[in-house]
Amino acid sequence: EPEVTQTPSHQVTQMGQEVILRCVPISNHLYFYWYRQILGQKVEFLVSFYNNEISEKSEIFDDQFSVERPDGSNFTLKIRSTKLEDSAMYFCASERLGGAGNTIYFGEGSWLTVV
């Protein structure tokens, strides 16, 4: 079964450093998402991406964050100047078609620890 893959699985970075989290969505999917889950808390939507641009973003997704699909396969989340509170699991997800009834496939997550 096709799957969403994420790298790295775990990254430790120093406060103030830039981090790039990578995702390879399922190949025929058109909608891509990033979520964040701080340890012990709920999953929070960050951003959705379609047709090479952001379609929606949450209040969490401020200027510190950016996304891009540089080569048609990878979908990246960049966090500039990381803060301690950015420590969380970041999930990438993809969806073949738009429409809330479709299935969202999640990756296994990238655990970011900011020290």
Add this chain to the structure above:
Amino acid sequence: AQTVTQSQPEMSVQEAETVTLSCTYDTSENNYYLFWYKQPPSRQMILVIRQEAYKQQNATENRFSVNFQKAAKSFSLKISDSQLGDTAMYFCALGEGTNAGKSTFGDGTTLTVKP
């Protein structure tokens, strides 16, 4: 703004028995979708079941079924014949509009299946 509430932080059930996890939500939309996701200790998010709001019939997937009460804005998950592998965090989520990916999640219920 949409909200999702899971009032049971933790639950436990004996293997082979039935358990029901509660979820209530609030939305001003008429067209929306509801989901239950399972997050095992591996942290991957797995879709368990989904329900379209316009459908009166409750969704079922093998041992998993929902009780969707639209007027009461309630969406509970019933797990029959519980198995040890069902031990996980379960999240209820509400998707509105055209993108399921932009979902609002509840705080989660930790379910432990005891042998």
